[in-house]
Amino acid sequence: MRVIIVGAGEVGFNVARRLSGENKDVVVIDMNPKALSKVSDSLDVQTIQGSGSSPEILEEAGVREADIFLAVTDKDEINLIATFLANKLKPGIIKLARIRNEDYTKYSDMFSEGDLRIDTIINPDEEVVESILRVMSVPGSVEINDFVGGKVRLIGVKLPDDSPLEGVQLMKVREQLGEDIDVVIAALVRDDELIIPGGLDTIEKGDIVYFTCMRDQQDELLQRAGILSDPIRKVLIVGGGNVGSLLARALDNKKYHTRLIDNNADRCADLSEALDRVIVLNGDGTDQDLLNEENVGELDMVISVTGDEEMNILSCLLAKNLGARKTITRINKFAYIPLIQPIGIDHLVCPRLSAINSILHFVRQGKVISAVSIKGEEAEALEAIAQEQSDIVGKPIMELNLPKGTLILCFQRGDDVIIPTGLTVIEPNDRLLIISTHKNIPKIEKALTTKLELY
Structure with a gap:
């Protein structure tokens, strides 16, 4: 499989790292020589300096022989132009673009056909909000x-x-x-x-x-199991940017008592006008006097999602110290992820990791519907359709010789979801949920597509 990645930032670098470790043919394009130097020094991939919106650069990258095209720069316009050109140079290529601006995402129907067709628009902000809502449903x-x-x-x-x-x-x-x-x-x-x-x-x-x-x-x-805790009702959002405003809209109902703090007065005015029940405050999420005035110690959850991750961490730690029950912080740098829970913050969300999860199932071989990293990147949960020629079809699970560190968790057959036993036989078109350590993913991909043995 040949994959072209436009953008050598955190998302592009980490997708390239994952795929190169699985012996896929990866090409990374970026204008920034320092970003490319980091990629080439760390990974066994091809790098090309130039703009992903240049047809000449895309030709040099071998777009006509590629299977998947990923445009994941921080600039929506570059990603859109790059996918448009890739579609012209190789109409059948699978294309994914990272698009955050609502001016584009609300017209997503435009990108479903013709020269503008994009197979999947990745909006990390929306993915992060969905992740926060899921965590709130199980505190x-x-x-x-x-x-x-x-x-x-x-x-x-x-x-x-x-x-x-x-x-x-x-x-x-x-x-x-x-x-x-x-x-x-x-x-x-x-x-x-x-x-x-x-x-x-x-x-x-x-x-x-x-x-x-x-x-x-x-x-x-x-x-x-003795785990269920009290539901979340009183919420404070720190940050009214893309993620904060999307989350505030999702919580703008009778179920939640929600307040939002942002240090930009104009943004607060716009949010106050757009939201019905959410109380919008102009201030600093690390201002202890303000947090005390808002009785942060009585809150069920404080969610800090500004664009400044140091501020997010500090505001969550301060809120926790003042008595807030649960905290969620937004992190962009992957290096910070292992540090969050040890210092006392309950949850983290990472737009860049969300973008990578959105991308993964497109680069998995076989009919993979979704792929999600578990505990950072140590394991992966794959949802896939069992194909007739697959090695896992037609014999009991106990005889599959699955690699150590791999489990078939459940599968859907028709409308029924089945928790399997060792005697369960997988049939063609069963929808499987498999968890595996990262090192076994190439073996699982082969098992999903061919009659090759897993060992």
Whole structure:
């Protein structure tokens, strides 16, 4: 597979890193020589200095022989022109473009056909808001992802000290929780190490447990596991930019009592006019006097989503110190991600990681519907259609010789979602949810597409 990436920023670099590590043929284009130098020094990929909006540069990159074209610069106009030219030079190529400006996204129908066709418009801000809303729906969670059209959830939750699951073998989890609950333990995080477990593994005190469950059984499952916490009602948003305003609109209803702080008076005036129930305040999210005036210690959640990640971190730490129950911070630099929870912030959202997740399933071989990174990039959850020629079709799961660190969590057959056993046989067109460590992804891709052995 040949992939051309326009843009060598955080998104372009990290997509290139993921794909080059899987032995895919990657070309990265960027105007900035320093950004390209970082790519070429770190990765086994081809780099070309120049504009992705130049037909000559795209020809030099081999666009006519490429399978996928990714335009992920920080400039929407460059991404749009680059995908337009790629479509002219190779009409059948799969194209993804990172577009954030609402002036373009609200006319997304224009990009569905003809010379302007873009297979997927990636809007990281919208993805981040969806991620925040999912976390708010399960306040005790570390990470939540939806699959099978929203019917199945993968929920990562830190096990409380009094949970009845402590010390329970995984093969006995359903016995402990009740046979009427369909659940699979997809992964454990113990001492910051991710484990794809087997049936003989035991849940231990302090583990982060990733449950795979039916969406409509989520609350009952968490309650029986001793995890369900009080719902989120009182919310403070710090930052009224793209993410903050989108989130405020999503929370502008009777269910939430929402306040928003921003230090730009003109932006506050615009937001105040556009929102009905959200209280908009002009001020600094790191102003302790202001936070005290707004009784931040009584809030269920403080969500800091300004464009300044240092301010986001400080405002969350300050709010937590003043008594806020939960905090979410927006992070752009990947290097900061491992630091967030150890310093006391409950959750993080990363627009660039959201963009990478949106891209991944397009570059996965086989009929992959979605792909999501778990615990940063240590594992990946793939949702894919089982094809007739696939190596995983026609025999019991226990005979598939799946690589260590790989589990089939569930699958959809027709309208039914099934939690499999070792005796379950995968049939063509089953919609599978698979979790695997990152190093096994190339083997899983082969298994989804061919009759090649996994070992």
